[in-house]
Amino acid sequence: MAGEPSAIGRMRRRLVLEAPVGSADGLGGETQSFEAVAALWAQVEWTSGTEAWRQGRPEQSRNYRITMRWRGDVDAGRRLRDGDRLFDIRSAADPDGARRRLVCLVEEVTP
Numbered sequence: 497m498a499g500e501p502s503a504i505g506r507m508r509r510r511l512v513l514e515a516p517v518g519s520a521d522g523l524g525g526e527t528q529s530f531e532a533v534a535a536l537w538a539q540v541e542w543t544s545g546t547e548a549w550r551q552g553r554p555e556q557s558r559n560y561r562i563t564m565r566w567r568g569d570v571d572a573g574r575r576l577r578d579g580d581r582l583f584d585i586r587s588a589a590d591p592d593g594a595r596r597r598l599v600c601l602v603e604e605v606t607p
Contacts, residue, residue: 507538512576513575538564558604
């Protein structure tokens, strides 16, 4: 517990948690969009990046670890927004099981 105040002090980025919302497209299918669920403070740390050639062009992947206060409504399928930047949540876990912090592994999406 002694390290927790400093961890909380590192959460200086204001992010918006977004959840997917489906709406009928009129042709029997569904269009997916996202709506804001909550604003929260978080620490964003770069973990890795790769570049691969797909369909004749380079495609970059940037991965981050985002730490926030524990929330029960964060899981894969949701995303986080930092201004114009979007982060798809790949996994979310409570590192010590104490429901104090939530660590998300995310991939930055280029719209």
